Amino acid sequence: MTEIIRSLADLTGRYDAVFCDLWGCLHNGKAAFPAAVAALQGFRATGGRVVLMTNAPRPKSSIVKQLDGLGVPRDAWDIVVTSGDAAQMGMLSGAVGRRVHHIGAPKDEPFFTDFAEDLAAYAATQPPITRVPLREAEGIVCTGLRDDLTETPDDYRAALLLGKTLELPMLCANPDIVVDMGDKRLYCAGALAQEYEQMGGTTLYFGKPHPPIYDLARRRLAEAGAPADPQILCIGDGISTDIQGGIGEGLDTLFITGGLEAERFGADVENPDQSRLDAWLDSKELSPTFAMGRLR
CATH class of the missing domain: 3.40.50.1000 (HAD superfamily/HAD-like)
Known part of the structure; x- marks a missing residue:
């Protein structure tokens, strides 16, 4: 007990x-x-x-x-x-390819540019990661919703269905489904990854x-x-x-x-x-x- x-x-x-x-x-x-x-x-x-x-x-x-x-x-x-940090290592290693489509908010931009010292040394030895439109991507990097104050996973259904049709793996940088900001509950990247899996898509997780x-x-x-x-x-x-x-x-x-x-x-x-x-x-x-x- x-x-x-x-x-x-x-x-x-x-x-x-x-x-x-x-x-x-x-x-x-x-x-x-x-x-x-x-x-x-x-x-x-x-x-x-x-x-x-x-x-x-x-x-x-x-x-x-x-x-x-x-x-x-x-x-x-x-x-x-x-x-x-952990998802950056996965991305840099090419877990979802080197041409990726990003789903996430402007606040998540540092994910692609700001690396801790141990990851920066590794990044310097790897080919670059390029962000591209969904139809040109080898994989999806999902850091969250573009506007978690107003959006829900339903707003991403069409994009997720297209990704699944293209057989793109998704790297989920935050497995959380929801968090509470003050008294407001917000959706996280894990909610989109969960939807993607339910559609039959492949998702890779790096957080808890x-x-x-x-x-x-x-x-x-x-x-x-x-x-x-x-x-x-x-x-x-x-x-x-x-x-x-x-x-x-x-x-x-x-x-x-x-x-x-x-x-x-x-x-x-x-x-x-x-x-x-x-x-x-x-x-x-x-x-x-x-x-x-x-x-x-």
């Missing part, structure tokens, strides 16, 4: 590092959560390392800039790893819960001087991304019930009801190691 804990400090000394989700755990897209910031600062103060792991389709530098703008202090984390992002996180953690075979706790509010991914990697997990699924576990978001939580987790056939209302 999943153990409900009061705070991250309850686990002091048990883990060398945390892989912590961002949206829904550390911020809501508009503001940082002070209690979550304090929890991560406290974890680092005891010698732990904080890896911020996000399914955002943009490279690390864009996320660091966003965190700064949201008021997340630099002493709350050590490393940032994004689905965009899939292995590439965890491989990249472990490599960067090792490069930062973490101990060999560190004890890692995965923290997140996405049951099918953060939690399923952590369990799939053989890691302990902490499910934040007050994020995407906040309305399921009783009126007090900070204190989820154990019986409701257990019943819902049974229906998902997943068992996080721990659970907590909001990260604190």
Whole structure:
């Protein structure tokens, strides 16, 4: 049975590092959560390392800039790893060809130009990636909707059907289906990838819960001087991304019930009801190691 804990400090000394989700755990897209910031600062103060792991389709530098703008202090984390970073590696390796059609927003432009140091060195050894119209492409790179404030996956049905007819593989840079920005729920690249698969298209994923992002996180953690075979706790509010991914990697997990699924576990978001939580987790056939209302 999943153990409900009061705070991250309850686990002091048990883990060398945390892989912590961002949206829904550390911020809501508009503001940082002070209690979550304090929890991560406290974890680092005891010698732990904080890896911020996000399914955002943009490279690390864009996320660091966003965190700064949201008021997340630099002493709350050590490393940032994004689905965009892992997907960039896939794109650069030619996973969907070198002539690609991009589906995504203007804010995602850095995906094609801004590479972390380890990826930039690799990019310099590879043939260039060229963006082309859909009918000229070898594959699709999907970073999200062009306007996630107004659009839904239905707006992309014709383009997805054409891609499927052309037998183009899709690289999905963000497996998330939805996120909450304040009180508004927005669709992500994962929603388009899900539609594409339902049409019979081929989709490649690089973010949580899939292995590439965890491989990249472990490599960067090792490069930062973490101990060999560190004890890692995965923290997140996405049951099918953060939690399923952590369990799939053989890691302990902490499910934040007050994020995407906040309305399921009783009126007090900070204190989820154990019986409701257990019943819902049974229906998902997943068992996080721990659970907590909001990260604190």
